[in-house]
Amino acid sequence: MKIMKDKEMALVKEILAKLGASEEDQELVAEATVDADLKGFTSHGLGRFPQYLISIKAGTINLEDNIIIEKETPAIALINGNSGFGQAVSYKAMQIAIKKAKEVGIACVGVHNTNHFGVTGFYSDLALRENCIGLVLANTDPAIAPLGGKEALIGTNPLALGIPSDSYITVDMATSVTARGKIIESKRKGLDLPDGWALDENGNPTNDPEAALKGSILPFGGFKGYALSLLIEILTGPLVQAGYGHGVTGTASPDKDCTKGDLYVVIDPSKFGDFDEFKAHTEDFISQVRATGETVAIPGDLEVKRIAEAEANGVAIDEKLYEQLKGICDDLDIDIGSYVEE
Known part of the structure; x- marks a missing residue:
């Protein structure tokens, strides 16, 4: 599955609009989310977006920000x-x-x-x-x-x-060695971590993202x-x-x-x-x-290359992230199928 740049912008903005965010915040959050995905930092784009909704519901993100x-x-x-x-x-x-x-x-x-x-x-x-x-x-x-x-x-x-x-x-x-978001993304995707990334809570090297999140990153x-x-x-x-x-x-x-x-x-x-x-x-x-x-x-060269590829081909969405986004959209009466391509 994938999502094109303009569709991703529109999806993020519609979700935030349904939650009561201001038009300015909708625009800025959408721009930053898309920027992360286009540059290849998918752990900080749509992959991180569901966490913002948890924060909104918990009241730790103030929709009346000033x-x-x-x-x-x-x-x-x-x-x-x-x-x-x-x-x-x-x-x-x-x-x-x-x-x-x-x-x-x-x-x-x-x-x-x-x-x-x-x-x-x-x-x-x-x-x-x-x-x-x-x-x-x-x-x-x-x-x-x-x-x-x-x-x-x-x-x-x-x-x-x-x-x-x-x-x-x-x-x-x-x-x-790596961003925490990439550890979280690896856990979501069920992937092992490369050697030399993290330690478990006992200070031993680990390839398990869950153990790494409980331990430390090098x-x-x-x-x-x-x-x-x-x-x-x-x-x-x-x-x-x-x-x-x-x-x-x-x-x-x-x-x-x-x-x-x-x-x-x-x-x-x-x-x-x-x-x-x-x-x-x-x-x-x-x-x-x-x-x-x-x-x-x-x-900066790598980001330029990634942006060009993502703008042409879209941003890949793994199955687990899709299910998270679909659950969010279903709750808000949004048709995710109008945004995400198979």
């Missing part, structure tokens, strides 16, 4: 997301960061009291569209055990960084990934007045209040010098990189 700017300077803002959709809160936070960066050169916006927002790179892309550099950090429910420890304490803590250019230059990655690159995830935990926890360590809930437990934090950093290259010159030099460097070998890849 962000509150609690503190502000020309370059900094601290936002209370008021438990709104993570996608909507993050979009607004990034727009504030972009506006401030265009005024003073660099801006940093912290967010607390928000929700899971999909893929991190969706928000750094917003900065690229405005010819700005975008950096996005977030923390999550504990998933990584400190190096040498057995108990999960640190989140998979993703980061996304995008550079404006004629090429699509961006990285969107968890600081763990950081990428050993100490380097662990150190990076730990530092991001501080920048998106204590710094922005959000949860940290055991205090983070809601990203993997949709029926609990979400206590994660986010940090959005935007840099306007034009404040350093001529933007066209910056872009030309960046493209020259990318050309040098590509010239070093026929199979050389630039961060």
Whole structure:
């Protein structure tokens, strides 16, 4: 089974409309969900969407969301997301960061009291569209055990960084070997995990996704990934007045209040010098990189390829996800057959 881009947008929006979400939230959640699927991060697209509905029913996503700017300077803002959709809160936070960066050169916006927002790179892309550099950090429910420890304490803590250019230059990655969403997706599909991804609750290597979810995911690159995830935990926890360590809930437990934090950093290259010159030099460097070998890849190349393929052929939906979506649609009197193709 598969779903085409426009159909996926329409399906998500219709479901959210039936649940009482605002038109703005419908649009933003749909855009972020489709963006994840087109880029191949299916664990954060429709595959994660049923969790948002659990949160809505549990009241941990506030349909009457309205962000509150609690503190502000020309370059900094601290936002209370008021438990709104993570996608909507993050979009607004990034727009504030972009506006401030265009005024003073660099801006940093912290967010607390928000929700899971999909893929991190969706928000750094917003900065690229405005010819700005975008950096996005977030923390999550504990998933990584400190190096040498057995108990999960640190989140998979993703980061996304995008550079404006004629090429699509961006990285969107968890600081763990894999995102928790991929573990959840493997469990749904009944697939074993690759070696080296996770430990069970006793600290032993495991290929069982259920055991991994009870245990911990390994950081990428050993100490380097662990150190990076730990530092991001501080920048998106204590710094922005959000949860940290055991205090983070809601990203993997949709029926609990979400206590994660986010940090959005935007840099306007034009404040350093001529933007066209910056872009030309960046493209020259990318050309040098590509010239070093026929199979050389630039961060972002894979997403460009995946987007083109998904827009042409649609996004695959496995049987278990289809059944989840069908159950949601049946409850809301929506004909899923008008959206999903066999």
